[in-house]
Amino acid sequence: MSTTPSLPRRKPGASGRIFETQEPDPAAPGRALRARAAEGWERFVRRADIGARQEAGGTGGGDTAP
Numbered sequence: 001m002s003t004t005p006s007l008p009r010r011k012p013g014a015s016g017r018i019f020e021t022q023e024p025d026p027a028a029p030g031r032a033l034r035a036r037a038a039e040g041w042e043r044f045v046r047r048a049d050i051g052a053r054q055e056a057g058g059t060g061g062g063d064t065a066p
Helices: 031-055
Strands: none
């Protein structure tokens, strides 16, 4: 049997540390702009994928002459 005392129970709650949100650099784009850019990039990639499939002879119509 161990003679060392048990460790004190830890209570859930605040640790005393204060977390502050860091301000972005003045030249850094804001969150809304980054979200719009990501959405635009996804749209660009989708269109490029559709265009590549059409060029490869996939379905979807196109400017192919009979």
